[in-house]
Amino acid sequence: MTNKRVLVIDDDLHFAKVLCRSLERNGYTSWHAENAEQALSQASEHKPDWITLDLRLEQDSGLQLIEPLIQRLPDVRIVMLTGYASIPTAVEAVKLGAHNYLHKPATLQELVNAFSDNPQTQEVEQAPEVMSVDRMEWEHIQRVLNENNGNISATARALNMHRRTLQRKLQKYAPR
Numbered sequence: 001m002t003n004k005r006v007l008v009i010d011d012d013l014h015f016a017k018v019l020c021r022s023l024e025r026n027g028y029t030s031w032h033a034e035n036a037e038q039a040l041s042q043a044s045e046h047k048p049d050w051i052t053l054d055l056r057l058e059q060d061s062g063l064q065l066i067e068p069l070i071q072r073l074p075d076v077r078i079v080m081l082t083g084y085a086s087i088p089t090a091v092e093a094v095k096l097g098a099h100n101y102l103h104k105p106a107t108l109q110e111l112v113n114a115f116s117d118n119p120q121t122q123e124v125e126q127a128p129e130v131m132s133v134d135r136m137e138w139e140h141i142q143r144v145l146n147e148n149n150g151n152i153s154a155t156a157r158a159l160n161m162h163r164r165t166l167q168r169k170l171q172k173y174a175p176r
Contacts (some may be wrong), residue, residue, distance in 0.1 A: 006030045007040045007048040009065070011057045015104075019052070022108045036060045043072050049105050053098070055082035055089060061150065063089065066096040079114045081106060084170075086142030141169060151158070 007029050010016040013034065020030040031046050033039040035057055051069060053062045066078060071083070077099040085103035093101050098113035138146070141159065148154040153172075156163040 004028050005048040009033045010054040011078045011159055051078045052081045053078055055084050070097045077115050088143045088146040
């Protein structure tokens with residue numbers, strides 16, 4: 001068994017509780033925070049070794065939490081765990097100091113491997129998947145949204161798309 005302390009930062013209460021239970025069943029100590037304020041408070045109080053951080057937290061972006069968390073806990077490992085994964089946000093998260101980036105749903109083993117220095121690879125190498133058209137569109141929207149600092153209206157103008165259409169596309173989970 002392990003004695004790692006894990007802080008789960010996610011505004012989806014059901015998901016966070018299930019993840020915390022899974023972690024505890026596997027020998028980890030875990031806590032949960034739903035927003036930036038709770039996250040910083042829990043991090044200071046419990047001093048976790050690992051943090052799972054959701055990209056979208058109600059009114060906040062998980063990306064904005066990476067630097068303050070690392071300032072409080074310089075040795076902490078942060079894994080972004082999100083249903084809205086995109087290449088631009090993955091690159092930004094790693095630049096800001098995240099150790100790794102995973103797309104939900106991820107298994108507990110994938111999450112634990114993401115915190116490792118030497119992630120275990122599958123025994124059989126699989127050919128890389130070709131990105132679907134829907135996934136390419138999602139990646140493009142995320143890149144343009146990132147370039148416009150999350151401004152929906154500016155992104156919609158840049159994409160020559162109606163703002164409501166863009167908002168509907170952003171509410172969906174990223175296609176595989």
